[in-house]
Amino acid sequence: MEMLALAATNLTSPVVLFFVLGFAAALARSDLSVPEAVAKGISLYLLLAIGFKGGAGVAASGLDARLAASLLAGVILSAAIPFVAYALLRAMTRLDATNAAAVAAHYGSISIVTFVAMTSLLDGRGIAYEGYMVAVAAAMEAPAILSALFITARAGSADKPMDRELMREVMLNGSIVLLTGAFAIGWITGEAGLERIAPFIVAPFQGVLCFFLLDMGLIAARGLRGSAKSLSGRVIAFGILMPLIGAAFGLVTGWLLGLSTGGIAILTTLSASASYIAVPAAMRVALPQANPGIYLTLSLGVTFPFNLTVGLALYLTLAQMIGG
Template sequence: MIESAQLALANLLAPAVLFFLLGFGAGWFRSDLAIPESAAKTLALVLMLSIGFKGGVEASKAGLSQAFLSAAGAGVALSFGIPLLAFAILRAVSRLDRTTAAATAAHYGSVSIVTFVAGTEFLRVSGIPFGGYMVAVVALMETPAILSALVLAGTGAAGRQGLRGELVREVALNGSVVLLIGAFLIGVLTGEGGMAKLDVFVGPVFQGVLVLFLLEMGLVASRRLREARSLTPALVGFALVMPLISCAISLLLGFLLRLPPGDAAVLAILGASASYIAVPAAMRIALPDADPGVYLTLSLAVTFPFNLVVGIPLYTAAASLLVR
């Protein structure tokens, strides 16, 4: 317990978290601090490239292992299943219409790549090893939740948009997914030789990019929360409790599948995260009648900060205790 508290404190004092809090405070108090949108997109691209490439290099070392197949299967099952539970909870505790509830549930079945970055960095600093192939699990968990949302919203909405039309293109060619998978495959193909050539870019440079990106995310999250008009205490409570429920389910799967502790911790972090990039883009096409003031504010302005500051060390500690 003492060790877990020390890890949590270490996470709070990590530069990435402190820069996020700096951005959050600056945005909340209406500072004119800003990062140009083009620069923010560049930072995001560097993060995706680094994550995917490093994961591919590690996967090339591990090969197509049983641990990877188990983690991948668990990730896909979570992405399909968590929206069903989230939807039921939302309908029980709020007055959201069916479409908005389905769209919101999709966010909690998909994943936040930035939460994954922060979580794996926390594991690295804590000396907890995990499989590099987990980056492939991230990519696999991006889209199943979107399909679940379409089913939840009703076949009429899905039929109007057409699963073979613009929605499929938006999901399959989402920039973060394309770059993540592409960099992962390049890492697999080039292996350690490729890592030697890009070591500075995906190593020391990565840390600076991460803190700048989280500074920007703090600004965006606080401003989104300040401007929110559709939130109720029940919805905020959902955004704080749902990650804990998803973490518990993820850890149970990790335990049943006998995943290594590090992989189980990453799976728990992914299960507890909520998308605010890929899914909002897909929901604009698939469910245009859903209220983005609800689903984007909950995932970005409530769940993301909670996971970054409190959730990651909590999920890691739980994984260390339950999965051995």
């Protein structure tokens, strides 16, 4: 079966195996760790490389109505999915409105590392995709946060309204600024600019990604180990079910937009992923009473490993079926 073969290939890729190494090391209580400054530097490198290559790709292909439609669709997906996630959480679990809204925000936003893993999978299989999908990823970061705050306000549980300072925190989040800024620079300089810095952002990319996934494995396992009491079986089940629901929205949307097979796979992956960088930072400001042991551990310790090991192969297989 094609999907099983694809899953096996993905599971034995260096990226996934380094994640497994970090996860296993943390579960075994090894003292292996990545210094925080190094991890931050790697994150910045990945965002810069992703954004620049995406901008150069748009410069090469040019602007069209499909780009504008894809950006709009990404914003709508990011804003709408938290409402679905919130309703599902309230039906499946005993989480209060604040914690349910905080978790829901993570599932409307995106995981940039899951996005990178899918693009790496596509590149490895020679499957083309639209370069502007990195701009769609950037556009899907913030709307989910606004939806979560709207949900908590409606539920009467918001301590902090969406004021100017909070809007600034959301829109000027470092990951969004670097991703969109690098995208703009790549767009301005085009393929000539990409060629000039290719030795820095192309050749080392896979190796740096492996190092980053090692750190993610360590963080995910330690989060699970430390927050096990906060995660009931139903909450964990949500962390596996919700990506599949989000993927269905992304899959249909990508098909309606007329994206390529690779583009559909990426939009499906974005809709199925859960943020663990931008949204946790915003939730600490907007909903300080929400429990990070629930929302961060669920997105990073449950959904991220599921997507990395099982989801990517499934999403690509579905994209190939629907996109031809």
